Amino acid sequence: MVYALNPSAEPATASTDISQVLTPDGVRVENVELDSYLESVTPQEVLALYRDMAIVRRIDKEGFSLQRQGQLGLWAPSLGQEAAQVGTARALRDSDFVFPSYRETGVIYVRGAEDRDFVGTWRGETNSTYDPYRINTATMQIITGAQTLHAVGYAMGITADNADDVAVTYFGDGASSQGDVNEAMIFASSFKAPVVFVCQNNQWAISEPVRVQSEFPIAGRAPAFGIPSMRVDGNDVLACLAAMRWATEHARNGHGPAFIEAVTYRMGPHTTSDDPTRYRDEAELDSWRQRDPLDRVEKYLRDLGVLTEAAEAEIAAEADRVGAAVREAALTMPNRAPMEVFDHAYATPHTGVDAERRAYAAYLAQFEGGAA
Amino acid sequence: MVYALNPSAEPATASTDISQVLTPDGVRVENVELDSYLESVTPQEVLALYRDMAIVRRIDKEGFSLQRQGQLGLWAPSLGQEAAQVGTARALRDSDFVFPSYRETGVIYVRGAEDRDFVGTWRGETNSTYDPYRINTATMQIITGAQTLHAVGYAMGITADNADDVAVTYFGDGASSQGDVNEAMIFASSFKAPVVFVCQNNQWAISEPVRVQSEFPIAGRAPAFGIPSMRVDGNDVLACLAAMRWATEHARNGHGPAFIEAVTYRMGPHTTSDDPTRYRDEAELDSWRQRDPLDRVEKYLRDLGVLTEAAEAEIAAEADRVGAAVREAALTMPNRAPMEVFDHAYATPHTGVDAERRAYAAYLAQFEGGAA
Amino acid sequence: MTTMTMGKALNQALRQAMTDDDKVVLMGEDIGPLGGVFRITDALQDEFGERRVIDTPLAESGIVGTAVGLAMRGYRPVVEIQFDGFVYPAFDQIVCQVAKLHYRTLGRVKMPITIRIPWAGGVGAAEHHSESPEAYFVHTAGLRVIAVSNPQDAYTMLQQAIACDDPVIFLEPKRLYHAKGEVDLDAHHTDAAPMGLARVAREGSDVTVVTYGAQVKTALDAAEAASDEGVSIEVIDLRSLSPIDYPTIDASVRKTGRVVVTHEASREAGVAAEVIASITERCFDWLETAPVRVTGHDIPYPPSKLEKQHIPDLDRILDGVDRALGRRNSMTGVEL
């Protein structure tokens, strides 16, 4: 038996065969795969999604400018990926558990992150801010792909508990090349773990276009491991919501893992340290501006008459409020005391670190009286 | 776009959809995919393949018994996998480069290994025996899957040299779960490297049946990475030869990597340290005995009248000669001198190791006069 | 007290830990029907089922990475790495995740993972089957590292490791798997000496020999041989390599003034370097001679027929003892 190239072997960047329900012009189109997952969605709910995205975009703007002002060490913009993040995350239950990467500002917003949670880590005060168990969301992962295995293990635990939660992991097109991500699919498949893989293919891994990782759709890899997958327009919040409902339903009902590739675009730099002019054309960015995830919902909701002036004002006000609160949280964040550098290295007493802690305390004590 | 489960999603152990040209009963059947690669094969050439397999089986028997007699520390039997190894390796040019795992006795035999090369490492005298550049075959790899990346890198070098060699890597069904093997496919695809992946799915990774790694055909994974693949009867030496001709032709002509899953069976224990009765039924082994890779060629050649009594006697004699030579090589292998333990840790002088070497020489010198 | 092999003691410890706490799950390659290549998990899958004794796909990063997720869900995974040389594919998950998650999350996420590693050489194995990677883990903050040397410690300390809320690298010397000893199966691990303490394996007054794992036996043999020649060696079994129990070492070194540290791992930046640097800091005024290292060489692990040139044996330890005593030894007159 010869296996030909993957039957849907369009280059990974091609936009054909990507499921959509809302066109860039804000027109709701029929989609046999997704429509059934959207039947119950009311215009007010779509408005709520739009509101989420607007707030997330505002947080992102705030984070960016805080970094530029020297208040944060770094910021990884989610600009352009609001639909992929909000749409998928809004399909989850509180009791599901999410394993995001560093770029998922929109996801942690939906999960219930507090103002300071968006900035504490980027400010360098802590390596994480929120309590993972409070919002059932792991610390944003920096090692590309490592979190996908954690999600699978967590999902194996869900199975062992006979629970019907799902675990969800977010990662990028670049991360899909990591051994860990592939092993995660293999483990998930073998153990029929209730886990959903969400790959945000934002076309770039820092300066590398997605074709360096794959000439073919990343979504096409999952089925080879026995995992059904869906490739959706990641700038279409309804498509993302629907796809995620499909995926979580699949996983929650004991059918094992599911995979979503959300085709989107990183409209900003990789991080505030990056200079995308060195590797990508303004024209490409422009073409994606035409597919902005907020614009199309705005048009759609205006046409429906749901995005009234009042609603718009309320959203703007709330976005501003959250933006200001995030800024305030950054600016008023207390500095941690020097000796806290030792805290939590171990959960139980470790004589080695304890001795170092004493020695360092003695060292610091010298300076109190101005000595040494 | 929804990707369903892989279209040919039979469990990885199923024998349907496996390309065959010689049935277990020794009947040559038509095969549209493979026949064109076999047109030029003469009965004498098939006899030569049979001879190879018989000799490899004899070497394996010798290795096994040498281990049982305490002459080798370990032996990893290739029993049952002779067709997969000989058939694929015989499709190569001398200038191609092979990256095998520890079980590829048949492959290194075909590549030109000398008598002592089969046993030196298992005896524990050296971590490798043959010079990789003499037989264009890397040291048999023990870290599962690691060699697949080496093959891809080597193939990238072939491309850079504008040469038309191919690199080939052998690995098992178990190894296919390693991140490295998946990364190897990703790199191979991205760089269109002239490399052929040969996965010998021998149904077991030590005690784990292949379904622990995959419920679906391993060959089905490659296309998802953009690599065409073929699933062949690994106990059919002609099918293996043909598939490898297809794969090398593909790679040699600039079309990038190709993948072969040779479905076969490990008829012996994992190694001489293993006790398969703890995890598998005799009945399963029996069913595979019916599909023995040598038997079917024997029948086929007898029917053709090519395997004459004289030919049979010659093969038996040669197998015995090689077996005896391998035994002799093991028994007469010189012990390496104690100080050789330091040799080749570095290619250029390293003051740290050099100092240790001097110190250890001084230490050993004490014993020469019976002192200390 | 029951006499049993270290392998059996470990098996009993796993059984006990799984009985005591149903959050304990075992993961690894071939640990199910086969019972592991060393049979340490023998019969446990039969007893506790496939959900608690999990044969995993062949991918060490996958095993440790999924163990992290299970730990986050409240489980206490006990991972078996099949051989020491196969832990490296999991190194990233161990160093960046297992070791750092508690620190990263300000203590909110616990990582009670035990990573069992059949460890080190001397069994005539093939390449990659005789590695001594302990220094990598000792240098990795956030991990605890245990190396056992006898069935009783194996039984007690494996249970302690599993019960510990920190991640533990648990090293099991392969060449002692079949060595027998007395084990008190009834004693509860919480009543035993805590996991972080060293043990004076033999008292002596002239020279302190510090070691761990299978080398403890070699050191004890050396001590016995030395006593015939009137040299009294104190042998310290570290048991815990992170943290290291310096008070116990200090007491010995301050008594003897002379110390030899021996292990099978390579020397450069190995555990012996750590022990000697710390002893020198802590006991400088008590030292009569320079502390001596007797270790494996700085070479890749050699083929098995040469491994006896690599693993320090009784004679090499005694040569080191002579050096610590300022007696004639192999280095006399040799430039370092």
Added chain:
Amino acid sequence: MTTMTMGKALNQALRQAMTDDDKVVLMGEDIGPLGGVFRITDALQDEFGERRVIDTPLAESGIVGTAVGLAMRGYRPVVEIQFDGFVYPAFDQIVCQVAKLHYRTLGRVKMPITIRIPWAGGVGAAEHHSESPEAYFVHTAGLRVIAVSNPQDAYTMLQQAIACDDPVIFLEPKRLYHAKGEVDLDAHHTDAAPMGLARVAREGSDVTVVTYGAQVKTALDAAEAASDEGVSIEVIDLRSLSPIDYPTIDASVRKTGRVVVTHEASREAGVAAEVIASITERCFDWLETAPVRVTGHDIPYPPSKLEKQHIPDLDRILDGVDRALGRRNSMTGVEL
């Protein structure tokens, strides 16, 4: 002589090496059009093409594993690991393959791979971007380890590393990338001091401070400050961490009798432990006081706002110097 940053010197070294030998190829993430996140490969893809400056998929094991294959085919790959904390996925390929292949094959297969790592902290970076993994590599037999501290060494030693037939881990202190210095671009690397030698960065007579990488600058600053108080510090820049140039250290310690070893990496089983254990072995009779370690703590690398509590600064080094001098210091009266 030209004044340039260390980053620029490295870029020039790569250009020179690629010009000298067309078997030299560069591999890594974002090293092409972007020129690497630190611009060390700036403009090289334009100059040498996509086949010699290769943007790879995002997988470190894949990068190093394919480099092994390229080396077997006769190439001299120079791998860039984007940040120190991302080397761990490649650890298996480095430890089991890169380090061991020459030994495994009885010298038949050479592994002339250079693995460049932007290294260590002090730049206010996010987690995993400030790691000091050097001890892992120093402990790994078969590897050479280089840590540079100035543009001239960066320029010369990177070329030496690439020309070396052994694999070299080449550590580039991130916080010195923008530090400037004089570089002789015309001198040939074969005329310079061999890669394995240390360098006396400042002569002194009272205390020897041994260090490497970015800490060399801190140590020199400390020496300057100490000289104001009449203490003469000799600073040794190790340059090579494997092998370590003990003759140079010995000469200094035998002169001063007092030694401080400082690095930013964690202390337990770190490079300082190795240096001190060796100094003690080699120079015991010359030591006036116990050698002192001034290192990072045994904690995961802290968040950036706390990193100044972790990286030893001038004051901590001087405190260590006081200890080596037997003067009042922070540990006076404190139990270890």
